[in-house]
Amino acid sequence: MAEPRLPHRGTHPRRFDELGLDRALGDRLLPLLVAAMSFLAALTLAGAIAAAAVAAHWRAGAGRALTVQVPDPAAPAAGAAGSRDSAVLALLRSSPGIATARQLTGAELQALLRPWLGSDAGKLPLRLPAVIAVRLAAGTVPPAGLAARLAAAAPGVLVERHASWAGRIAALARSLQACAAVILLLVTLVAAAVVTVATRAGLAARREAIEIVHCLGATDGHIAGLFARRTRRLAGLGGLAGTLLAVPVLFWLGSLAAPFVGLGGGGAGSGGPVPLALLLALPVLPLGAGLIGHLTARITVRVWLRLLP
Amino acid sequence: MIRCEGVGLRYGAQGSAEILRDLDFAVPEGGFRWLLGHSGAGKTSLLKLLYLAIRPSRGTLRLFGTDAARAPRASLPRLRRRIGVVFQDFRLLPHLSAFENVALPLRIARRPEAEVRSDVSEMLRWVGLSGRLDALPAELSGGEQQRVAIARAVIARPSLLLADEPTGNLDEPQAERLMRLIRELNRLGTTVVVATHNEALVARHPAPALALDHGRLVSGG
Ligand SMILES: Nc1ncnc2c1ncn2[C@@H]1O[C@H](COP(=O)(O)OP(=O)(O)OP(=O)(O)O)[C@@H](O)[C@H]1O
Numbered sequence: 001m002a003e004p005r006l007p008h009r010g011t012h013p014r015r016f017d018e019l020g021l022d023r024a025l026g027d028r029l030l031p032l033l034v035a036a037m038s039f040l041a042a043l044t045l046a047g048a049i050a051a052a053a054v055a056a057h058w059r060a061g062a063g064r065a066l067t068v069q070v071p072d073p074a075a076p077a078a079g080a081a082g083s084r085d086s087a088v089l090a091l092l093r094s095s096p097g098i099a100t101a102r103q104l105t106g107a108e109l110q111a112l113l114r115p116w117l118g119s120d121a122g123k124l125p126l127r128l129p130a131v132i133a134v135r136l137a138a139g140t141v142p143p144a145g146l147a148a149r150l151a152a153a154a155p156g157v158l159v160e161r162h163a164s165w166a167g168r169i170a171a172l173a174r175s176l177q178a179c180a181a182v183i184l185l186l187v188t189l190v191a192a193a194v195v196t197v198a199t200r201a202g203l204a205a206r207r208e209a210i211e212i213v214h215c216l217g218a219t220d221g222h223i224a225g226l227f228a229r230r231t232r233r234l235a236g237l238g239g240l241a242g243t244l245l246a247v248p249v250l251f252w253l254g255s256l257a258a259p260f261v262g263l264g265g266g267g268a269g270s271g272g273p274v275p276l277a278l279l280l281a282l283p284v285l286p287l288g289a290g291l292i293g294h295l296t297a298r299i300t301v302r303v304w305l306r307l308l309p
Numbered sequence: 310m311i312r313c314e315g316v317g318l319r320y321g322a323q324g325s326a327e328i329l330r331d332l333d334f335a336v337p338e339g340g341f342r343w344l345l346g347h348s349g350a351g352k353t354s355l356l357k358l359l360y361l362a363i364r365p366s367r368g369t370l371r372l373f374g375t376d377a378a379r380a381p382r383a384s385l386p387r388l389r390r391r392i393g394v395v396f397q398d399f400r401l402l403p404h405l406s407a408f409e410n411v412a413l414p415l416r417i418a419r420r421p422e423a424e425v426r427s428d429v430s431e432m433l434r435w436v437g438l439s440g441r442l443d444a445l446p447a448e449l450s451g452g453e454q455q456r457v458a459i460a461r462a463v464i465a466r467p468s469l470l471l472a473d474e475p476t477g478n479l480d481e482p483q484a485e486r487l488m489r490l491i492r493e494l495n496r497l498g499t500t501v502v503v504a505t506h507n508e509a510l511v512a513r514h515p516a517p518a519l520a521l522d523h524g525r526l527v528s529g530g
């Protein structure tokens with residue numbers, strides 16, 4: 001018996017396209033729209049992560065810093081030996097929770113004052129206070145009663161904490177992150193709506209074929225699976241394209257933001273100008289787009305199929 | 310196999326006229342019935358009820374022992390796979406080749422691919438289309454399309470075969486050949502209902518008939 005000629009198309013059952021979905025031109029818009037939304041999502045994600053990084057940087061830096069000003073530093077200390085500035089410095093260094101305390105040199109002071117007083121600050125007949133830069137140990141607050149003890153040794157001493165700034169910046173970062181979450185939610189909803197519309201158009205265009213396959217005993221799950229597979233691929237590819245397009249923009253924005261998160265001048269930390277957290281989060285976008293496409297298409301088709309008996 | 314009791318069918322809203330009325334009949338397992346009636350009598354509508362494309366508006370329709378009018382929707386695909394249908398308008402999928410159209414029921418039933426290939430090639434050779442496996446429906450003549458539709462209907466060895474004017478586009482020798490295939494399947498145990506206008510064919514193959522007139526059963530009940 002002669003072996004009959006077998007059609008090439010019949011030999012690929014796993015990719016068998018009974019509804020002609022792979023031939024559909026009308027679906028070209030879907031990856032484009034999903035790409036645009038993934039691009040937005042990538043930028044939003046970058047913004048949220050950058051805000052978090054800036055807040056963390058301030059918490060770690062400014063939040064842990066104190067400045068102590070000692071007016072009339074050379075005068076003798078009250079109730080202790082030595083000058084006021086060395087007494088305050090010694091008190092600070094012996095207090096728990098304080099990592100470092102360092103008195104600024106005269107040159108440093110002049111550098112600080114130069115913008116206000118000009119380059120001749122040193123020659124002015126001003127009695128400059130001593131300035132001591134203090135760093136608290138990580139995760140601690142200034143010891144209770146510190147200001148009072150310092151004032152006892154050197155009346156008129158001024159303790160200034162920068163944490164209020166860090167707090168304000170953290171609050172700003174939190175609200176930026178909340179905005180980002182809302183944007184991501186909206187982008188997800190819009191993506192789902194776009195997939196729903198595209199799927200409904202696809203269903204309407206293939207109504208006849210779907211009815212036939214339904215009549216031959218295909219289950220709702222089978223038909224929905226065909227659409228879901230196709231949409232997952234389109235949305236996933238769109239998501240990938242949008243994310244890849246966002247990467248150069250993120251590097252550019254990252255290089256602008258680097259000085260604010262302590263990555264300036266050659267990139268300390270990991271991931272160059274783009275934070276590691278963002279690099280880890282980006283691959284989630286195409287996967288998420290594919291998942292949204294898959295689930296939305298599946299639900300849309302199943303709802304539509306309930307019109308058939 | 311098939312049991313209709315007081316079946317009525319209307320398309321569209323409550324209150325519209327019934328296309329089929331008070332149908333009472335039964336077809337035993339392995340039975341053969343002609344389905345006769347003038348154009349518009351309701352033959353296609355009755356077949357649609359039997360292949361579960363629509364549900365009756367009233368009455369009970371039992372298929373394979375299941376009450377098809379009330380069975381949960383999710384249970385219907387399994388019943389449909391046991392039914393082979395030759396549609397009056399063929400209903401081939403236009404983007405699939407003759408081979409793939411005939412393979413469709415087997416693939417929906419997830420038969421192994423080797424079995425699909427050999428069965429489909431054999432079936433298309435039997436209907437005289439072994440040279441046209443790759444042709445799209447639009448590239449086939451009316452008679453060839455009808456033969457593809459017939460091949461698709463019987464490829465999965467259904468327990469119930471419903472054919473709506475299966476010889477409408479065939480010449481007499483081909484119609485005769487098709488009837489012999491159908492009688493052979495029937496002899497092997499398939500229950501068969503064939504709707505036709507072809508009186509010569511009915512005369513050559515005498516068998517019990519369900520005759521419809523304006524949606525009522527006038528004989529065979
Ligand atoms: N989908 C539909 N919606 C409304 N009315 C319909 C529908 N299909 C058929 N009808 C009506 O039902 C009646 C019976 O139609 P049906 O197609 O069952 O007749 P038939 O016996 O198969 O005719 P023919 O021999 O011409 O194929 C006709 O009056 C037709 O107009």
Ligand SMILES: [Mg+2]
Binds near residue numbers: 353397473
């Ligand atoms: Mg008809």
